[in-house]
Amino acid sequence: MRERLADEIGKALGRILETAGDREPLPGLTVEPPRQKDHGDFACNGAMLLAKRLGRPPREIAESLIAELGDAGGLLARAEVAGPGFVNLWLAGDRWQALLLSILRAGPDYGRSDVGKDQPLQVEFVSANPTGPLSTGHGRQAILGDCIARLLGNAGYDVTREYYFNNGGRQMRVLGESVRARYLERLGRAAPPAEAALKDEDAAWPAELGGLPVVFPRDGYQGDYIGEIAQQLIDECGESLVDEPGDGRFRAEAERTIFAEIRATLDALGIAFDVFFSEASLYEDGKIEETLAALRETGLVYEEGGAVWMRFSELGLDRERVLVKSSGEPTYLLPDVAYHREKFERGFVRVIDVQGADHKDQGPFVKAAVQALSLDPERVEFVFHEFVTLSSGGETIKQSTRKATFITVDELLEEVGPDVFRLFMVQRRSESHLDFDLDLAKEQDWTKNPAYYLQYAHARTHGIERQAEARGVPMPDPDAVESGRLDLPEELELIRKLGEFPETVLRAAETRAPHHVAYYLRDVAGLWNPYIQDKDRHGILTEDAELTAARLALTLAVRIVLARGLALLGMSAPERM
C-alpha cells in the first residue's frame, strides 16, 4: 500500500518536473508514517526537495503536487499542505480494514519476504573455544546471531548457522594442564597454588608447597568446572592417569565435557547450529598452506626475524601483521583468512561474522587479506556487539574472566529462563553496552517484565478465543468479516501498527538489528493490552454479532503478528500464562 502510494507520488512529481522542463531524477523522496498521528497516515517531503530546483516556495509546490495527485487512483481520501511544505496524506476509509483482511489471509506467512531469493548466506556466531562455560557476553552474541539468522531466513535467504572453534593451540594446552593439576591435587600428589598468588598476577609462584609440587599453570583456568572434570576422571580412571601429559587425555576429556555443556546451553537457549567448523580441519585439508601460498603471490608477504609477515600497510592499514611465527606456528590471523577463503568457496553470497567488541580491530585485516586474494571484501560483514554488564539493586555485579568469577549463561538461565534471557539480550542495539537488569528480569509481574508483557499480550488473544468458545461464538472467517465495523481511532491505530510489521522485520534483517523487532512488539502489545482492557468501550464479545466478528478478526491479526514476531526473536508464544 505504501509502495503504491509512493509510486503515485513519484509519478506526480515527475509530471510537475517535466512541465518545468526538468527531466533529472529526484533523490531522497520519502513517504512514511509521521510521528504525530494528526499529521495523517503518511507524510511526504517531495515538495521541499523540489523547492530549490524549481525556484518556487515549497508550500506552493506542495499545492501543485496535491492537485496533480488527485486521489492517487482511489487510494487517498484527503491530502493537505503542512509545516514547511510537507504533504500529509489520509488514506481512503476502507484501506486499513482491507489491510486487516490481508493479514488474516497471509496468516503465519505475514511479514515473510522473498528478497533473499533463496541465496545462500552464512551467519557465524558464538564461536567460543571449548575452554569453559559460555559467559553472559557469549550469551548476548548467541542471541544476537540467532535472531539475525532468523530474520534473514524470514527475508528469504538460505541461512547457514555456523560455529567456528579452535580445539588446538596454547589455550587448549593450558586447559589440559589445568585439569591435570586439579587431578593430581585431588589425589594428594600436588599442591594447589596459594590463594594470594592466584589473585595477584605479580605474586610469587612457588614450585613447591608443603613438600608437594605445584603443577597448576600460572595462567591456568581457575573455574570450579576444571575440578569437576578432574573428579570425573578420578571416578572413571582412578590413579591410572598420573603419568599422563596434560596435553593428552586431560585436554581431550576437558574439551569433550566442556563442548557437551556448551551445546546443552545453546540447546536451552533454543539455538541450533548447522555447522561446527573446526580450525584444525583447515590444517588437515591443507587450506592453511594453500592460503599462505596464495598470499605470497600477492607480493605482500615477507620474512623478518624468522617470522612470516604480511605488509598490510600497503593495503591502507596502520601496521604489518605476522602470519607465521618464528616457531613455525601460524598466528590466529592466517587460519582466519584461510577460513574466510573457505567460506567463499562454499558459495555464500554474504558471510556475516558476529563478534565481540574485543575483535573489532581484527576485521579490517581479514577484509584486507580477502581483498588481496582478489575476493570481494563486500561479501564479508562484521557485526560487533559491546559487552554485557549485570546489575542488581542499582549495583553492577563485578565479573572477571581470568579469575573465573563471571556469571555463566547457565546460571542466568536458572534465574530467568530462556524467553526473558532472549528478550533482554536483544533489547539493545549491538553497538551499545548492555546492562542486564537482573531485578527486572526476575520480576514476575507481567506488567513490569517486558518479556512477559509481550507474551501475555499474545496469550490474551487465546484467552479471548477461549471465552468466545465458552459462549458459543465462532471465530470469524476472514472472507466474511465486515471489517468496516472497526472504526474507533484505537482500532485503526492498532491495524496501522500491524501493517508496519513486514517493513519492520525486513529493515531489522537488512541492518542486522533485531532490537527493532523487540521495540516494535512492545508497541503492538502497548496498543493491544490497553485496548482489550477498556471493556466498557470496546469489549470484544458484544451483543452485536457483526461487530463481535470484526473484533475477533482484529484479535486474530494481533495474534498473527505477535506470534510471528516472538518467533523471530526465538521466544515462545504461550497460549496461556
Add this chain to the structure above:
RNA sequence: GCCCCCGUAGCUCAGUUGGAUAGAGCACCGGUUUCCUAAACCGGGUGUCGCAUGUUCGAGUCAUGCCGGGGGCGCCA
C-alpha cells in the same frame, strides 16, 4: 599516542538512514474501576539530545575539533 564504539528524561534505553512539537519502559504522583488472567486502565515530562563550529530549506541523525566512558593496538586466541 593511534584506531573503533557509546554519550538522548532521575535510571535503562529507542529514535524508521536528514524531517514538523525528540519518544518508550522502570521509578514517582494523582484519579477511575473490580474485569477476559496475577489487579488493570486513564492522566501527569521546562531534556543545554556531552560541548563547539560547519554543511542546508531543515541536524539527536552528516563533517571536523574538543570533553567524558568502554574496548582495542602481541611472533595471545
